[in-house]
Amino acid sequence: MPHHTTAPNTPSPPLTAPDSGLPDARTQKRVIIVLFASQVLSGLGLAAGTTxxxxxxxxMLHSTALAGLSSGLLTAGSALAAIAVGRLSQARGRRPGLAAGYLVGAFGAAGVIAAAVTNSPALLFVALFLYGAGTAVNLQARYAGVDLAAPAHRARAISTVLVATTLGGVAGPALAGPTGDLADALGLPSLTGLFVIATVAFTLAALVLMIWLAVEAGRGVVHAFIPQSHRPGAEAEADFGDVKVRLAGEQVTCFVFAMRLSYSGKAVHRVFASCGQEAFLEGHVHALSVLGGVPTGKVRYDNLRSAVSRVLSSRSRVENERWTAFRSHFGIEAAYCLPGIEGAHEKGGVEGQIGWFRRNHMVPVPEVVSLAELNAMIERWDEEDERRRIGSRPRPVSEYFAVERPLLQPLPDEPFETGRLFSLRVDRFSQISVRTNRYSVPVRLIGRTVRAMLHAAELVVYDGQLEVARHERLIAKGQARLDLDHYLEALVRKPGAFPGATALEQARGFGREVHARP
Incomplete structure (x- = not known):
């Protein structure tokens, strides 16, 4: 296409998308084999000693009542070691964490031998406490295989390592007789023979992990960030962000809708009182109108309720019916990020854009009379921001957008009604209730059914085809917006109600001068 010959050579600002971080099948198999070997050895050492x-x-204490101390010491040592090994693994990776735990267990087993030779109960207690580290590491090691396994193979990986522990545990007690003979040959108490085996087994388990376990398994799943390039006119991202606004003298939290074209970096913003579906749709209408078209490829979104009714799987969604109708009308191809933290970087362009917008335009907090005034300011800011350069790009946003705009697909000829229509009955206070808030209508409509069209910024009420009321949409819940003019007909008949009328107080709050006639 001729537009591609005039396009700047610099690609879109790099966005990042998380890689799965999973190595190939060969590396995964190696990890499982190494863990299997280390678990057989550690299981052997653990079962041998605890027996x-x-x-x-x-x-040593000549007391059967105190024999249970060994289990308590092993359990306490295991608990403390679990914390220490966990922190070391988090900081340095599983490989050094597990290996260090096994070496502590080996040191404890050797200490038991020394305690038996010197007949020292105190040394025995300390050694059994350290020996308990082997139990904690034995439990944590089985999860190292899960770190690198594909989701479909994780159950098999953990069960394979668990079987290895069982093999070692079965072999340990069977060595009681031969190891007793070994201890006698070495001039050691016969009961320490199994701890000789435990010392060797834990040491070998640590060495196996340190020498042969893949570095990748020590650090868990690696999240790589892949630079992205985008074709002009093909992709965009959209999202909401909260902003602070001083509105009519009161600081409130509002929500800015942002749509950003991925190639040029051109962004459009619009502030609303809420981030409901009306604001979501109106934000799109405004953004697409400013951009002059619709991206030909995907537009990325979070799983916000305005668009998604239910998440079926990582990429499959049940969409809100109204959103489906809207995007079909405009020809938008929606792509939804992975749920939760895993999808946090899939639309980093617009998230970064909202942060930049806050820092550069919403600090200090803007003071406005209405959101319409603020949005007029934002339109000027968006135009001025086209002159900025993003990162190290040699040209401003406006030049990239000039290339991108003609490639967008045209907007539909027919408009789409973004408001939500309600059919409501007017109560005896001449009010209707919409989304927890109340709005007044002329008193002549009491008891009748009217139609109310709720937009992101205002509410319009119709009696048949005639517009009878128009209110600015309330931000907080449980509030009322009352127009004094709607009550004048009733106040003529009940002048005593005039001084304390809520509509009168609101009118004065808006700065209207109201005088009662004598």
């Missing part, structure tokens, strides 16, 4: 720990305590 005779109680017997050692009983033999």
């Amino acid at each position: 005779v720990a109680a017997l050692l305590v009983q033999d």
Whole structure:
């Protein structure tokens, strides 16, 4: 197309999208094999020591009542080690964390041997406490395989490592006899033979992890960020962000809708009192009108309720019917980010744009009489922002947008009604209730049914085809907007109600001079 020959050579500002971070099948298989070997060894060491720990305590203290101390010490050591190993793994990765835990367990097993040789109960208690670290590491090691496994294979990975622990646990007690002979040959108490095996097994388990476990498994799933390039006119992102506004003397929280073209970086903003569906649709109408067309490819969104009724899977959605009708009318192809934190970077362009907009235009907090006044200011800001350069790009946004605008698909000829229509009965106070708030209508309509069209910024009430009331939409819940003119007919008949009328107080609050006739 001729437009491509005039397009600037610089690609769109890099956006980031999370990579899965999962290595190839070969690396995953290697991790499982290494973990299997280390778990067999650690399971052997753990079962070997715990089998005779109680017997050692009983033999050394000459008391069967205190033999249970061994289990308590092992449990306490395991709990403390779980915290320490977890923190080390988080800071340095699973590989050094698990290896350090196994080495502490080996040191504890060696300490048990030394305590038995020197007949020192105090040393025995400390050694059993350290030996408990092997239990914590044995439990945590099985999850290292899950770090690198694909979601569909995670159950198999953890079960494979768990089987390895079982094999070691079964083999440990069976070695009680041969290891007793080994201890006698080494001149050690016969009950320490299994702790000799535990010392060697834990040490080997640490070495296996340090030497052969893939570095990737030590750090969990790696989240890589991939630079993105975008074709002119093809993609955009849209989102809401909250902003502080001093509105009519009161500071309130409002919501800015932003749509950003991914190629040029051209952004359009509009502030609303809420981020409901009316604001969502009106924000689109305004943005597409300013841009002069609709992106030919995908527009990325969060899973906001204005568009999505239900999330079925990572990419499958049940859309809100009204949103489906709207985007079909304009020809918008919606793409939804992954739910939760995993999808946080999939539309980083517009999120970064909203942050930039806040810092550069909403600080200090703007003071306006109405949102219409603020939006008029924002339209000027958006035009001025086209002169800025994004990052290291050699040309301003306006030049990239000049290339992109002709490539957008044209807007539909027919307008789309973005407001929501309600059929409501007027109560005896000459009011109608819309979304928890109340609005007045002329008193002659009491008891009748009227139609109310709720827009993002205002409410328009019709009696048949005749417009009978128009109110600025209320921001907070449980409020009332009353027009004094709607009550004049009734106040003529009940002049005593005039001084305390709520509509009168609101009229004075808006600065109207109201005088009662004598």
